[in-house]
Amino acid sequence: MKLAYYPGCSLKGTSFEYEVSLLKILEALNIEIQEIPDWNCCGASAAHSLNHNLSVALPARNLAIAENNGFEEVLAPCAACSSRLKTAKYEMGLDDILKKKITDSLEMPYSNSLNISNMLEFLINVAGKEKIKSLVKKPLSGLKVASYYGCLLVRPPKVMKFDDPDRPVSMDELVALTGAVPVDYSYKTECCGAINSLSKPDVVMALTGKILYDIKEHGADLVVVACPLCHSNLDVRQREIERKYAERIGLPVLFITELLGLAFGFSPEELAIGGHMVNADKVLKKIS
């Protein structure tokens, strides 16, 4: 099966660690992926609130290129990207008129047949838990890890059709494979404030703060995420939140790919873990 890779803007920019670590673990998993040639914006944040047709057409173009290049499966590691790609596919699947309109505007044939996976789906359904487990060389025993899913990985359920929308477990299962202990807490799918980080940072700090303090209270050593925006809110804003609420958090926030990479035996440097704002060195000493 030919696997297409849709990086989106984050993995090429602020979340370069996500891409670096992803490519590393794929190498270990012996899975080959190819970046979709000439990919464009997925339409997240702006397009879907402003122009419905555009919000479908943008992801559809990426999907059409992948399809015309003979791919059957697309991996979109960013939660917002996978959400947009899946939503476009879902909407065109329901509405033939929309599909025709969009396909006409793309000026290339498109059958809406690709399977799209977010990071968690990809790891569980495509890579497979057995294989991941077999590659764990350095079990992360003793490490307590909280999985934060945010909103888009499992919702809306009718589009995502993956995991439980209210009490997801897929990332916790991956955490367990590494030998680390998954930490249960209340706010796994609660909103981090998302893109309001730019326009209403106070709202984001209140929401993200709540999540981080709850994770802290439940005794986690670090947090894993599978979404660049979640990561940015939980990691980049953490220092500010500590200042605002005058209470230390000190929770490193890693991408799930980085955690798997560590378990596979890659060094923090190879996985670009040093790129994050909250320093993970102290926590990672626990496992070294």
Next chain:
Amino acid sequence: MARIGVFVCWCGSNIAGTVDVKRVAEEAAKIPGVVEAVDYKYMCSDPGQNTLRKMIKDKNLTGVVLAACSPHMHENTFRKAAVKEGLNPYFIEIANIREQVSWVHEDKEKATEKAIDLLKMMVEKVKKNKAIEDVRVPLTKKALVIGGGISGIQAALDIANGGVEVILVEKEPSIGGKMIQLDETFPTLDCSSCIMTPKMVEVYQHPNIKLYTYSELEEVSGYIGNFNVKIKKKARSIVEKDCTGCGDCWNICPMHKNVKSEFNVNLSERTAIYVPFPQAVPLIPVIDRSVCLHYKKGGKCQKCYDACGPKCINFDLQDEIIEEKVGAIVAATGYDLMENSLYGEYGYGQFKDVISGLQFERLLSASGPTEGVVKRPSDGKTPETIVFIQCVGSRDPEKGVPYCSKVCCMYTAKHAKLFAHKVHGSQSYVFYIDIRATSKGYEEFVRGTMENEGAIYLRGRVSKIYEDNGKLIVKGADTLSGNQVEIAADMVVLATGVIPKKGSDKMAQMLGISYDKYGFYTESHPKLRPAESSTAGIYLAGMAQGPRDIPESVVSGSAAASKILGLFSKSEYEVEGTIASVNKTTCVGCFYCRRVCAYSAISKEEIKDRNGNVLKVVANVNSGLCAGCGACVNACFSKSIDLKGYLDEQIFAEIKSLAV
């Protein structure tokens, strides 16, 4: 030779305002066969009817055409007037020039033309009319009531008190339905079981009522006045006539863990041999064979048998099929509540202290698992703060159903009130969309909960519930203040929406009555025939028709009963004669008609020669069941079915009258 009288009604200005009635009458008089055409201000009035009767007599009319309002309105009035003059009622025809002309057109000239056309059609039709006799059906004066909840009980008692025999069938081991599970009832706060149990006992003792509990309807055939029903009496494993209800058996049953009590909505456990609740009617236990050790372990356990004084336990009893013949049926099959886990974000099933409204009723009830002390299911502590969430599944087309469940506003107000009475210093919060408290004393009741008991009402919905340090954190919107709110509660009660009883669609199919897309039975007419189903002889009551409260359920039970007593007050049932009839000479017996008949009115009839050899099999219309819809007429390939009163030749005559 046809002698037809035409009457053009003004209906005040209703018709005369838009239609030139004088001209219509003049034109009518020119049609061959019309002996006289007149116009009159109100044909339905007494003088109007007298004009009609006088002309029938004086001119010796063979047919009458009225140009007036819809036949739905006054066809009967005019038919009765005609009968008084010795004319067969089916020689009266009506051209609807009100609903189909004056009310829907503005141009007087064109409206008048149309009225004349419609009138002409009816004149041509009535020339071909034939006398039709109404059909008379014998009546078996015995009623079947399906469902032993409050509406079924009410219907059964009213019918029985009217001197008619009743068979009451209940699926569960005891009658009482949902009402017997409730604690106190709004808005008077009288105790539900205190007002319900006397009725249950009355049913049990009534000489005219035969009660089958733990029984289900298996099969229904026949038609109004003549239904044949099969009832499956499930094996209780108890010889009922010998049982004294002493309780020795269930007190000794070793299976007293892990089986959840249906009556207490999973908040307590019950034994394998059990009565659902202490006031059960009949007070005869049932062995739940799916959990009983006797059945599961090859007969090893028989502790109940050993303990039983009158030795009335018989492990080998089998289901019985009972056949009964009845003349009318009441479908009062009740309701269920939606899955409480419908909203994953509320954590029902995940958090023990998120419970349903019916569970809260059991916690409040003195006969409940906590003997009326409000305790949390998780740790048995008394909650100090409870959040009530209304419209869980109701009024939510996305996840649940679009309709309002009607009772939740009231029972939630009641819950908050009773909670305040039971736990002093406690606090209730109620999330609602709108408050619907429209019956007598209801609005005052809700007001009382807000103002006297201090319940805080928040208009908005709850988005999510978390557990945090033993508290349930309820996050929601207060849309009146525009704020997001977070409440740390000890317990959350969900007012889950009402849905039809599971299997009500199957029941409707068995009975041959119509039901809506949710599964609620539909009335013959939503306003004017609310107690009747779409099928003659089958009546509806209670929540099986849609959400309603106790008083309404009682009223509907009584309404169904009064309809049945009315039906049974005559010696025979009269059906309109406009039904289908089969030309048995041309019928080829393909029975395509049977497939389209919604009323199961068509049966197979064998035509035999004098030696008893079957010559052919043809369709036969059961006059008791046929509703005269005409579906079979259209379906018949050999054109062998005609609808009396709407014969092909009549329809063609109407069409031809329009030929220019």
